[in-house]
Amino acid sequence: MAPAIRITTRGGASPRENKNSMTQSFQKVRALTGMKDVLPDSSAQWEALEATVREWLASYGYRNMRTPVLEQTRLFARGIGEVTDIVEKEMYTFTDALNDEQLTMRPEFTAGMVRATIEHNILYDRPQRVYAMGPVFRHEKPQRGRYRQFHQVDVEALGFAGPDVDAELIVMLSRLWKTLGLNDIRLELNSLGQADERAAHRAALVAYLEQHKDVLDEEALRRMYTNPLRVLDTKNPAMQDMADNAPRLFDFLGRESLDHFEGVCERLRDAGIDYRLNTRLVRGLDYYNLTVFEWVTDRLGAQGTVCGGGRYDGLIELLGGKAAPAVGFAIGVERLLDLCSQSGEQAAQPECQVYMIHQSPEAQRLAAQLAESLRDAGLRVIVHAGSAGFKSQFKRADASGATVAVILGADELAARAASVKWLREQGGQDQPQQETIALDRLVTELKLKV
Incomplete structure (x- = not known):
């Protein structure tokens, strides 16, 4: 409960003086930095997009799942990875005074949806296609397309192992872009292989980075031993040549991982979807393996990723469930609305007929x-x-x-x-x-x- 505002006045003051005193003593309250109001004229575009998204997902058999905004902090530390930027610097975490428990406002959907899947045993009889829409929270520097409260459409295919479902998710997204009239979003694709392949690559990469410490910035030096793959995802121009020449994880993939990746690419070619192999694409979360992808655009400045996702076969077991494969993606709603508004004038929805x-x-x-x-x-x-x-x-x-x-x-x-x-x-x-x-x-x- 918010604390009451106590306003005191001098004895004998007239009602008008009391009112003026109250007005002067109360400071105007504004929205928090990085958290935006959506007013009625803008909300009409949100509702139209949400309706389109729901219809699109239903056409592929996806059903809605709703999870709490608040979860135990250890869920995200375990699921996302303790040395990721999200867990280290960006989560809104506090101690619940009633039971001395560490709680966090969700920074992404997947960990919470997997927690719900395990808790309610919904994979007991069949795989599940599910989605969620709503706000997520990260304490980042606000900039175009990136807010501290922002919104995502999160789609998860739980219990599916093959490259056919990886490809289906990407084909689904291609259909959504066409439905929304967006024709300048391009696909980047990579494979992170399996744990043993990443371990072999990690050893080679750390050795390589140790030989190039002189060009590593402070952030790269900090990540070199804890999350070396993220070093290659640098935006620092001084480190680009080093990153381009670093050992590629793709070169460490075994036959099974390569076959899975080729299975995805084959189905994308069948669907007529162009893609670019980006061997430096790693995503920002620890739980991915095999296929990873991003849909990117040049129309949003530095925040060019509209959608990202991939396969995370080990996460369900990592969070205490029975081992099961899974793959999914998340779309940034604010970025998608920004693109839609650039593609054509959005008429305000009438208040009535x-x-x-x-x-x-x-x-x-x-x-x-x-x-x-x-x-x-x-x-x-x-x-x-x-x-x-x-x-x-x-x-x-x-x-x-x-x-x-x-x-x-x-x-x-x-x-x-x-x-x-x-x-x-x-x-x-x-x-x-x-x-x-x-x-x-x-x-x-x-x-x-x-």
């Missing part, structure tokens, strides 16, 4: 009754609140984006009719600018025409 204008208390009561009947017919309706002149009400009706204004004045009440003024064309059909419709036909007429 029908706006009820009235002239008297009696007309307002009738308008409220008619509005309920119109809503029963599936129309979105606003009844003008309070009393105002016709000019003011028409101005508000137009601003609402309504297709029609239904007018109930003294003449209309006497005639048991409503005047209907068409504010916008509907469905490409020309409508009369204004017409009179009997009240007993109003719902039927508007349902057909709006």
Whole structure:
């Protein structure tokens, strides 16, 4: 519970002085840095994208899973990796004062979804295709497309081992980009092999890095022994030649890993999806193996990754479950909305379809009754609140984006009719600018025409 705000005033102060004192003593509260409000006009685009995403996922058999925002901190330290940037520097972690337990606001979805999978034993009888949408939290430097509270669409195929499902996820994403009209997102692909192959590569890579300490920056020196693969993911221009010439994990892959990777590539070629082999692509989390991929664009500046994912066959067992393969991806919603807004002007969603204008208390009561009947017919309706002149009400009706204004004045009440003024064309059909419709036909007429 938030602490109460105590405001004191001098004895004998007048009510007006008390009010002024209260106003002056309270500082305006603003949103936290890196956490943004989504206002109604923008929210319409969010809802439209979410609806498209749900339909797209359902077409591939994916079902919704919802996990808590708060989890035990050890879930992420174990699942993501204690030496990753997320766990070391970016998690919102606190001690629950009631039971002295370390809790963390989820920095990503996968660990929590795997925890729920194990806890509820949902892989007992069959593999599962699941997804989640919602906020995640990381204490990063806010910049374009990267916030401290941001949103993801997270998709997980749990219990599937073959390259066919890896490829299906990538093909799914290609379909989504086409549905959204995004044609400049490109695919980068790599394989991280299996644990023994990564161990052999790690030894060679550490030896290589030790020979090039003179060009390593402070971050690379810190990671050299704890997470050397991430050193190759550097954005430091002074380290690019060193990273380009480092031992490639791809060259340490055995036959089985190479066959899995070729199986993915073969299916992508079947689907006509172009990709680039990026042997430095490692992703930022410890749990990946075999296939990893990113969809990237040049239209978002430095934050060019729109979607990333891959296979994580060891995570379910690592978190205490029965060993089972898994593969998935996450999409950054804010970045995707940014791309969609660049691809075309996003019209604001109308507040309603029908706006009820009235002239008297009696007309307002009738308008409220008619509005309920119109809503029963599936129309979105606003009844003008309070009393105002016709000019003011028409101005508000137009601003609402309504297709029609239904007018109930003294003449209309006497005639048991409503005047209907068409504010916008509907469905490409020309409508009369204004017409009179009997009240007993109003719902039927508007349902057909709006």
